Amino acid sequence: xxxxxxxxxxxxxxxxxxxxxxxxxxxxxxxxxxxxxxxxxxxxxxxxxxxxxxxxxxxxxxxxxxxxxxxxxxxxxxxxxxxxxxxxxxxxxxxxxxxxxxxxxxxxxxxxxxxxxxxxxxxxxxxxxxxxxxxxxxxxxxxxxxxxxxxxxxxxxxxxxxxxxxxxxxxxxxxxxxxxxxxxxxxxxxxxxxxxxxxxxxxxxxxxxxxxxxxxxxxxxxxxxxxxxxxxxxxxxxxxxxxxxxxxxxxxxxxxxxxxxxxxxxxx
Amino acid sequence: xxxxxxxxxxxxxxxxxxxxxxxxxxxxxxxxxxxxxxxxxxxxxxxxxxxxxxxxxxxxxxxxxxxxxxxxxxxxxxxxxxxxxxxxxxxxxxxxxxxxxxxxxxxxxxxxxxxxxxxxxxxxxxxxxxxxxxxxxxxxxxxxxxxxxxxxxxxxxxxxxxxxxxxxxxxxxxxxxxxxxxxxxxxxxxxxxxxxxxxxxxxxxxxxxxxxxxxxxxxxxxxxxxxxxxxxxxxxxxxxxxxxxxxxxxxxxxxxxxxxxxxxxxxx
Numbered sequence: 001x002x003x004x005x006x007x008x009x010x011x012x013x014x015x016x017x018x019x020x021x022x023x024x025x026x027x028x029x030x031x032x033x034x035x036x037x038x039x040x041x042x043x044x045x046x047x048x049x050x051x052x053x054x055x056x057x058x059x060x061x062x063x064x065x066x067x068x069x070x071x072x073x074x075x076x077x078x079x080x081x082x083x084x085x086x087x088x089x090x091x092x093x094x095x096x097x098x099x100x101x102x103x104x105x106x107x108x109x110x111x112x113x114x115x116x117x118x119x120x121x122x123x124x125x126x127x128x129x130x131x132x133x134x135x136x137x138x139x140x141x142x143x144x145x146x147x148x149x150x151x152x153x154x155x156x157x158x159x160x161x162x163x164x165x166x167x168x169x170x171x172x173x174x175x176x177x178x179x180x181x182x183x184x185x186x187x188x189x190x191x192x193x194x195x196x197x198x199x200x201x202x203x204x205x206x207x208x209x210x211x212x213x214x215x216x217x218x219x220x221x222x223x224x225x226x227x228x229x230x231x232x233x234x235x236x237x238x239x240x241x242x243x244x245x246x247x248x249x250x251x252x253x254x255x256x257x258x259x260x261x262x263x264x265x266x267x268x
Numbered sequence: 269x270x271x272x273x274x275x276x277x278x279x280x281x282x283x284x285x286x287x288x289x290x291x292x293x294x295x296x297x298x299x300x301x302x303x304x305x306x307x308x309x310x311x312x313x314x315x316x317x318x319x320x321x322x323x324x325x326x327x328x329x330x331x332x333x334x335x336x337x338x339x340x341x342x343x344x345x346x347x348x349x350x351x352x353x354x355x356x357x358x359x360x361x362x363x364x365x366x367x368x369x370x371x372x373x374x375x376x377x378x379x380x381x382x383x384x385x386x387x388x389x390x391x392x393x394x395x396x397x398x399x400x401x402x403x404x405x406x407x408x409x410x411x412x413x414x415x416x417x418x419x420x421x422x423x424x425x426x427x428x429x430x431x432x433x434x435x436x437x438x439x440x441x442x443x444x445x446x447x448x449x450x451x452x453x454x455x456x457x458x459x460x461x462x463x464x465x466x467x468x469x470x471x472x473x474x475x476x477x478x479x480x481x482x483x484x485x486x487x488x489x490x491x492x493x494x495x496x497x498x499x500x501x502x503x504x505x506x507x508x509x510x511x512x513x514x515x516x517x518x519x520x521x522x523x524x525x526x527x528x529x530x531x532x533x534x535x536x
Binding site (some may be wrong): 011013014015018019022023026027028029030034035036038039040062065069071075082085087089090092094096097100101103105108113114115121125132141142159160163165167168208231240251252253254255256258260262263268 | 271272279280281282283286290291295296297298302303304306307329331337339352353355357358360361362364365368369371374375381382383389396400403427428432435438469491519520521522523524526527528529530531533536
């Protein structure tokens with residue numbers, strides 16, 4: 001039987017899911033089935049959530065695991081009473097933080113994934129629009145506006161990484177696909193020359209690239225292993241000649257690629 | 269002076285940033301300046317991070333706040349020794365979880381934002397490709413493949429929400445922009461009729477819509493308050509007539525819109 005898990009939150013539940021799921025990966029022997037109960041903004045909503053948790057406990061004959069980031073002590077208490085295993089991811093740290101800062105906390109509902117700071121939110125949306133509108137190729141003018149420009153062969157992971165960089169880090173991320181046209185002189189394409197400091201290279205192993213391309217366009221030269229190998233060799237040679245930092249994305253998630261770029265480019 | 273904050277992690281740092289920033293929003297009186305130290309996968313990396321933290325402490329004359337999701341007890345110990353305020357967001361819960369589950373944890377590096385389950389990761393990337401390729405309009409065939417289809421007037425938040433639904437929840441999210449052409453009969457456009465159960469409406473207040481549209485295209489009818497008011501009234505009338513759930517996105521972040529849709533459509 002799968003062990004039931006509940007994530008409860010007064011807002012989206014994204015924070016509690018993130019840390020909760022991360023903790024659960026430390027117990028690979030157990031199969032978990034999780035459900036998020038978000039937007040528990042009042043006692044009535046918390047009561048219904050508590051009823052759902054109690055019912056699961058009765059049905060399974062074993063207490064579920066409950067992770068909570070509720071900020072209101074009253075709703076948190078309602079949840080805490082519903083089950084023996086309630087992990088209060090938020091409240092646990094509030095008191096020590098109050099001590100460290102010598103301040104009382106405001107006990108307002110979690111605002112991590114709200115609009116919060118309106119200017120920061122606009123910056124993020126405009127970064128996302130930038131990345132959407134500058135996918136696969138850039139003009140000199142738009143390069144000027146970009147925070148970072150990913151370069152690499154077609155289908156090596158540029159687009160999803162750009163979107164993540166925009167969505168999560170509010171960076172205007174453009175990308176430029178390197179094709180056979182660019183490999184003539186083993187030098188940077190002219191359009192990129194003035195923006196060397198913004199460039200970051202992505203690469204991938206040829207077998208994986210061939211597989212990904214094959215799903216998209218099985219016919220023709222595009223997805224053959226020979227073509228993939230040739231393009232990748234030329235792209236990596238260019239990165240080395242031009243001294244451009246680059247990363248192999250083969251076994252790396254878009255979050256990991258993005259976090260690596262942010263670290264290497266010192267955005268944070 | 270701003271209070272310095274460090275987020276330390278053996279992987280991307282995204283989990284520790286998420287909960288850490290969320291906790292800090294409870295202390296609005298203090299200005300924080302944060303830095304993430306990700307990928308601390310060995311003792312040497314942890315030592316350099318500890319040195320950075322010690323230096324900040326000396327420079328500021330006050331200990332920074334350090335949030336950690338390090339899973340390895342040795343590297344965590346190195347960080348814990350560097351400063352008095354180290355909040356161990358991960359280790360704090362591992363022991364109680366071990367007790368609750370009657371199992372030892374695996375103490376492997378956080379895998380929350382890695383590729384992890386390869387099939388789940390592929391599903392997520394293909395959802396993202398779907399949402400990118402089916403932005404602004406859908407054919408009957410692609411509607412068949414979508415998990416959810418957002419409908420609403422131009423610039424009410426459909427595209428960023430679709431991308432977030434794909435990126436975070438691995439949902440194939442399409443969208444269909446409602447325009448004056450669709451409002452003739454106050455009924456669903458024909459292409460959407462077979463997929464009523466997948467539809468979710470977005471709306472926005474006219475003043476905000478006019479402002480957003482004005483940034484994009486200041487000339488012409490498109491961004492006038494009269495045009496925005498008229499389109500929104502007709503879209504909302506259609507949602508009500510056709511009994512389609514809808515959400516006002518005016519003061520709501522894309523995470524909140526996405527989490528609301530996921531809850532209302534019972535995806536989780």
